Each structure stands twice: as structure tokens, then as C-alpha cells.
Amino acid sequence: MEDKKVTWLELFYDLLFVAAVATATHVLLHVEKGYIHPAYLLKFALIFIPIWWAWTGQTMFINRFGQDFLHQRIFMILQMLFVLIMISSLSVDFDQYYFSFLIGYIGLRALTAIQYLVMQNLENGDRKKVARFLGARFGIGAFLSFLSIFFDSWVRYAVLYAGIIVDIVLPILGHKYLVRVTTNTAHLLERFALLTLILFGESVVSILAVLQPQKGDWHSILFSIISFVLIISMWWQYFDNVEKKVNKSIQGTGQTIVYGHLFILMSLSMIAASIKLMFLHEVHYTFILYFVFGSVLLYFIATSIVFHQYRYEQHRLKIYHLGLFLGTLAAFFIINLIMIVPYIVIMGELTLFFIIYAKFTTT
Structure with missing residues (x-):
């Protein structure tokens, strides 16, 4: 397979999504009477999914058809403008910023569709067919989402996300077409690893946010150290697998990587929020127990x-490895459910779990 390197423009493009990820994670910090209200959990998902899909759309185009041509640079720079519009519109009060968000998102998706349609005129054979298939289908998804501008209240959001769902599902339904032009697995894994690194950074920011500088605040210092070891264990497990344990010559559509990372990235945001909430003691014990262990389970799966x-x-x-990991996580959860333990102990348990997970999956 042809070697494909991540370009500096792609890395610059990634930086714009740091603010978007931080905004989505911040939604999880809205606590009411000791709980994250279900409405905020839903808003987190509804904000996160378009961010992930907008980034994924451009990444997949570059993976299959990207070359350092002038017109592709211009397309990507234009996309950055729409990314900025979309990010500036991300808010818990979504109604107030809906139209600007829609302009940003539709602009991104429309440009991606146009890029594919441009490439169909430059390619031949199966590559031409795949470019036409993706360009037309993504155009349909973007158009459906655009129709939300004609509606009000909840109907508006139903139409918007119906278009997003169509956008996400169509590549799966078109697997028989996409398999004719396989993805570059090494480049795809590197791109998602770089985005994952951004979310690990968000977790580190959560630690810095709770670290108290007061003299003698050993609880804060110890909590931060344990949290850092937890994140390092997760980092070690993820990036050692990417670097040493996976066969990057495997060819396919890359859909397991693409859709699997939606849940990896979301769970990392949830874990980052959990770290801060546990330190601040703003949530009920039972709720945070289900929330943090659920986040870790989602990441593990x-x-x-x-x-x-x-x-x-x-x-x-x-x-038996699966049994070991799930058994360890379940044992910690049940123990904590039976008897109340300090949050710092829960952090220690999760750190131990990820050390075990890293040990058995990277050696």
C-alpha cells in the first residue's frame, strides 16, 4: 500500500477541534441536585456526534483521495472557516445559536460532498465510482439537514439529525462499493490516534483544573497523581497497540476504526468529566459510580x-482475557456499590484496572 503521511495542514485542522471537544465535555459538568440531568447527557451526544462526523468526513476523503494539490488545500482552508463558525455556535442553549451552527455544519458537509464530486472527474474505474457514490450520498445527507431551517421547536432538531443519521449510515449500506477502494489503514489509524491524543489532553486539563495549590492539600495532590497515572495507563494501552500490535497492511473500508472511535472519543470525554466531578464532590455517590464505570466499560469495549x-x-x-478485564471491573463496581468508599479509592481502582488492561494488551 502506498505510504501516506499526515500533512501539516491536517494537523492544523485538528487544532480547531480542540475547542469543540472541550465545549462538548463541558456540557457534562452541568450538575443539578447531585445528578447530570438527562437533558445534558442528550445534549452532550447531540453536540459530540456532529463534531466527530464533520472531522471524520474530511479525514476519510483525504485518506482515499487526498493529495497535496492546490485546490484540495483551498477546500480544506474553506472548511476551517466553517469549522470556526460551527464551534462558535456550540452551546447548551442550542436554540439561540442554531442557524449559525447549521451554516457551519452544512458548509462542512457540502464542501466534503463537492470534493468527492470533483474527484470523480479526475479518477477512473472503481475510484471514480466510489467518489461519485460518496459525493452524491453525502450531498443527500447535507440537504436533509438543511431542510431543518424550515421548521421550529423539536421538529427542527429531528430533521437535522435525521440528515446526520442518513449521512452516517449510508457508507455502511454502501460497503460493497467502498471495499473496491480500500482505505489506507496506517494513515487512518494515525489520524484517529492524533484526535484521541487531543482528548487525552482534555483529561490532563481536568487534572490541572482540580489541582489546588494550597500548602498541605495532600488530598488534592494525591488525587491528581492517581488521576495522572490512570490517564498514562490509558495512553500506554492505546498508543502501544496502535504502534506495535496492529497490522497496518490490512485493507478494508476502515469502518470499524471510524465508528468504533466515536465511542472511544465520547468515553474519553466522559472520563475527563468524571475526574473533575469526583474531585469537586458535586454529584451523588451512586450516580457517579454508574457514570464513571459506564464510561470505562464503554471505552474498554x-x-x-x-x-x-x-x-x-x-x-x-x-x-479468558475478556473475562479477566470484565471480572476485574465488575468486582470493583460491586464492592463500591455495597459499601461507600472515597472517590480517591475509586480512582485508584480504575487506575489498577487500566494498568492490568495495558499490561495484558501491550506485552
Whole structure:
């Protein structure tokens, strides 16, 4: 497979999404009477999914058809303008900024569709067919979302996300077409790893936000150290797998990587929010217990699925490994449910889980 390197423009493009990810994570910090209200959990998902899909759309185009041509640079720079519009419109009070958000999102998706349609005139054979298929289908999704401008109240959002869902599902339904022009697995893994690194950075920011500089505040210092070890363990497990344990020569549509990372990225935001909420003691014990363990379970399942398919045969985990990981996590959860323990103990348990997870998946 042709070697494809991540360009500096792609890295610059990623930086714009740092603010978007931070905004989505901040939604989870809205606590009412000791709970994150279900409305905020829903808003988190509704904000996060368009961010992920907008970034994914451009990344997948570059992966299959990207070359350092002048017109592709211009397209990407124009997309950055729409990214800025979309990010500036992300808010818990979505109604107030809806139209500017819609302009940003539709602009991004429309430009991606146009890029594919441009490429169909420059390609031949299967590559031409795939470019036409994706350009037309993504155009349909963007048009459906655009129709939301003619509606009010909840109907507006239903139409918007119906278009987004169509956008997301159509590549899955078109698998038989996309498999003719396989993705560059090495480039795709590198791109998602870089975005994942941004969310690990968000977790570190959460630690810095709760670290108190007062003299003798050993609880804060210890909590921060344990949190940092937890994040380092997660980082070690993820990036050692990407670097050493997966076969980057495997060819396919890359859909396991793409859709699996939606849940990896969302769970990382949830874990980052959990760190801050546990330190600040703003949520009920039972709620945070379900929330943080649910976030870790989601991360574990998503990373296991993504990496299992691409692992070298000799490095693939056995069923008893799955039992060990799930058993460890379940044991900690049940113990904490039976008797109330300090949040710093919960952080220690999760840190131990990720150390075990890293140990067995990277050696």
C-alpha cells in the first residue's frame, strides 16, 4: 500500500477541534441536585456526534483521495472557516445559536460532498465510482439537514439529525462499493490516534483544573497523581497497540476504526468529566459510580473491538482475557456499590484496572 503521511495542514485542522471537544465535555459538568440531568447527557451526544462526523468526513476523503494539490488545500482552508463558525455556535442553549451552527455544519458537509464530486472527474474505474457514490450520498445527507431551517421547536432538531443519521449510515449500506477502494489503514489509524491524543489532553486539563495549590492539600495532590497515572495507563494501552500490535497492511473500508472511535472519543470525554466531578464532590455517590464505570466499560469495549480486528494473529486476546478485564471491573463496581468508599479509592481502582488492561494488551 502506498505510504501516506499526515500533512501539516491536517494537523492544523485538528487544532480547531480542540475547542469543540472541550465545549462538548463541558456540557457534562452541568450538575443539578447531585445528578447530570438527562437533558445534558442528550445534549452532550447531540453536540459530540456532529463534531466527530464533520472531522471524520474530511479525514476519510483525504485518506482515499487526498493529495497535496492546490485546490484540495483551498477546500480544506474553506472548511476551517466553517469549522470556526460551527464551534462558535456550540452551546447548551442550542436554540439561540442554531442557524449559525447549521451554516457551519452544512458548509462542512457540502464542501466534503463537492470534493468527492470533483474527484470523480479526475479518477477512473472503481475510484471514480466510489467518489461519485460518496459525493452524491453525502450531498443527500447535507440537504436533509438543511431542510431543518424550515421548521421550529423539536421538529427542527429531528430533521437535522435525521440528515446526520442518513449521512452516517449510508457508507455502511454502501460497503460493497467502498471495499473496491480500500482505505489506507496506517494513515487512518494515525489520524484517529492524533484526535484521541487531543482528548487525552482534555483529561490532563481536568487534572490541572482540580489541582489546588494550597500548602498541605495532600488530598488534592494525591488525587491528581492517581488521576495522572490512570490517564498514562490509558495512553500506554492505546498508543502501544496502535504502534506495535496492529497490522497496518490490512485493507478494508476502515469502518470499524471510524465508528468504533466515536465511542472511544465520547468515553474519553466522559472520563475527563468524571475526574473533575469526583474531585469537586458535586454529584451523588451512586450516580457517579454508574457514570464513571459506564464510561470505562464503554471505552474498554470500543478499544477491544477496534484493535481486535487489526491485531496480528499472534497478538489477539483470548476469551479468558475478556473475562479477566470484565471480572476485574465488575468486582470493583460491586464492592463500591455495597459499601461507600472515597472517590480517591475509586480512582485508584480504575487506575489498577487500566494498568492490568495495558499490561495484558501491550506485552
